[in-house]
Amino acid sequence: MRVPELEPVVRAWRDRLDPSARAGVPAHVTVLFPFLDESRIDSDTLAAIDGVIGRHHPFEARFEHFGRFPGVLYLAPEPDAPFRRLTEAIVSRWPETPPFGGQFDDIVPHLTIAQAPDDTALDEAEADLRGRLPVLVDVSSVDLMVHDGSRWRQRASFALR
Numbered sequence: 001m002r003v004p005e006l007e008p009v010v011r012a013w014r015d016r017l018d019p020s021a022r023a024g025v026p027a028h029v030t031v032l033f034p035f036l037d038e039s040r041i042d043s044d045t046l047a048a049i050d051g052v053i054g055r056h057h058p059f060e061a062r063f064e065h066f067g068r069f070p071g072v073l074y075l076a077p078e079p080d081a082p083f084r085r086l087t088e089a090i091v092s093r094w095p096e097t098p099p100f101g102g103q104f105d106d107i108v109p110h111l112t113i114a115q116a117p118d119d120t121a122l123d124e125a126e127a128d129l130r131g132r133l134p135v136l137v138d139v140s141s142v143d144l145m146v147h148d149g150s151r152w153r154q155r156a157s158f159a160l161r
Contacts, residue, residue, distance in 0.1 A: 001028055001142045003063070003139075009132045010075075013128070014027065017114035017115055023151055024153060031083070032090045036097060038147075041155065048093065049090075049158055052093050053089075053090075054161045055089070056085065058160045059079075061139055063077055063078075063134060064135075067108075069108075071116060073112075073126055074111055084107050087109075088107070141160060143156070
């Protein structure tokens with residue numbers, strides 16, 4: 001889901017060190033990746049997604065703390081439970097699409113800032129951004145992004161109700 005309030009805060013680092021930003025992905029917290037191939041997304045699928053997302057209520061999240069995966073710097077939303085519930089709901093409806101292909105045992109909601117092979121660039125980004133936090137966000141929708149082979153674009157948006 002898009003996090004436009006964080007876009008001006010993280011944009012420069014994402015443009016420099018996050019390949020997804022250069023491919024058209026805005027600042028976001030992923031609900032589920034990978035999802036269905038775009039060829040499987042028809043009006044019935046869009047209605048089903050809307051039904052699943054629509055059972056969740058809008059919420060507020062705070063981005064203040066950094067986290068790391070190997071070679072990745074991210075911001076961790078608090079609370080993270082509403083993000084986890086959205087992922088779990090989509091996976092429950094489409095169990096053939098486990099988060100990150102089933103690569104990881106735990107769902108870790110996060111907003112990727114930078115990817116780098118060594119920690120130096122990640123340390124620099126964290127130090128630069130620390131003074132710009134916290135950022136509070138209102139989460140009221142989930143966007144469906146699709147990839148055309150080189151760029152990502154928004155296909156649909158679903159309101160939390």
